[in-house]
Amino acid sequence: MGDIASIRVTDFDLERTLNSGQVFHWVRSGNGFAGAIGDIPMFVAQEGDRFFFPKGSRRLVCAYFALDHELTEIIQTFPKDDTMQAAVLFCPGLRIIRQPIWECLATFITSALKQVRHISAISLSIRKRFGIRLGESGVCSYPEPVVLAKLELKQLLECQLGFRAKNLLETAKRIAASAVDLEVLKKLPTEEARTILCELPGVGEKIANCVLLFAYERLDVVPIDVWIKRILETDYLKGSRSQAELKQFSADYFGPYAGYAQQYLFHHRRATSMLRGLKGSSAGHVST
DNA sequence: GACCAGGTGCCAG
DNA sequence: CTGGCACATGGT
Numbered sequence: 464m465g466d467i468a469s470i471r472v473t474d475f476d477l478e479r480t481l482n483s484g485q486v487f488h489w490v491r492s493g494n495g496f497a498g499a500i501g502d503i504p505m506f507v508a509q510e511g512d513r514f515f516f517p518k519g520s521r522r523l524v525c526a527y528f529a530l531d532h533e534l535t536e537i538i539q540t541f542p543k544d545d546t547m548q549a550a551v552l553f554c555p556g557l558r559i560i561r562q563p564i565w566e567c568l569a570t571f572i573t574s575a576l577k578q579v580r581h582i583s584a585i586s587l588s589i590r591k592r593f594g595i596r597l598g599e600s601g602v603c604s605y606p607e608p609v610v611l612a613k614l615e616l617k618q619l620l621e622c623q624l625g626f627r628a629k630n631l632l633e634t635a636k637r638i639a640a641s642a643v644d645l646e647v648l649k650k651l652p653t654e655e656a657r658t659i660l661c662e663l664p665g666v667g668e669k670i671a672n673c674v675l676l677f678a679y680e681r682l683d684v685v686p687i688d689v690w691i692k693r694i695l696e697t698d699y700l701k702g703s704r705s706q707a708e709l710k711q712f713s714a715d716y717f718g719p720y721a722g723y724a725q726q727y728l729f730h731h732r733r734a735t736s737m738l739r740g741l742k743g744s745s746a747g748h749v750s751t
Numbered sequence: 752g753a754c755c756a757g758g759t760g761c762c763a764g
Numbered sequence: 765c766t767g768g769c770a771c772a773t774g775g776t
Binding site for chain 1: 755756757758759760
């Protein structure tokens with residue numbers, strides 16, 4: 464156990480950020496969360512405006528949690544309608560973090576038609592079986608593409624991936640074979656990067672957009688999933704719409720940080736809907 | 752059982 | 765371009 468350092472943070476809520484459906488491998492542990500940033504094991508915690516992390520990892524942690532994002536300014540660019548305002552009030556301190564690209568891509572390939580807690584379970588299972596154990600805490604790294612590429616389909620299926628296993632395996636193979644260089648995409652315009660991502664098996668527009676938003680820091684990109692579709696149709700467009708209309712509206716209406724706005728809408732709707740569904744049962748990991 | 756989950760790919764019209 | 769359907773798995 465190394466020493467702990469801390470800094471003062473404003474407009475940051477660690478728990479909400481980690482539980483908002485953008486990242487899936489952090490596990491509550493005592494008064495904080497155990498996880499990893501790339502292959503560095505981490506324990507992070509927050510008490511009020513004090514943010515705790517392992518001594519010596521300040522730069523890494525600040526970059527990962529995007530503590531340099533000017534959240535107040537970002538939120539000011541959001542439209543001022545009732546739905547958006549309610550989401551903003553519900554989500555103080557929610558940040559879109561900077562994830563390592565491969566683990567973000569791979570995890571979202573496994574996200575198709577899965578609930579957040581299943582995505583989490585799959586991510587942890589893949590890490591535990593095929594990743595590298597990083598410390599005494601038992602936290603594991605996400606396995607590199609070359610590692611997954613060598614597996615038999617059967618091995619991946621043991622992680623309860625279902626029909627997504629083939630896609631993950633094939634994508635890992637292509638990246639391991641350098642058919643696609645995820646680093647190069649950083650320098651490309653969003654449209655071009657999206658086109659290349661969508662050529663990977665199991666990656667369509669929604670997942671490509673998640674990766675662009677959560678790993679490539681394209682904060683204007685809006686992944687339209689079932690929740691966002693529902694919100695757009697009920698609160699904004701009043702009725703069912705084609706995919707093209709949903710895309711057009713998202714791009715036109717939410718401003719330069721549309722992806723950020725979308726994340727607030729997503730988390731608010733999902734969290735409140737889970738709270739309603741609770742009614743005494745013991746499900747749900749969504750912070751309020 | 753039916754229905755749903757941060758979808759994708761493929762096929763017919 | 766659009767709608768329809770299969771695809772695994774786990775939870776209400």
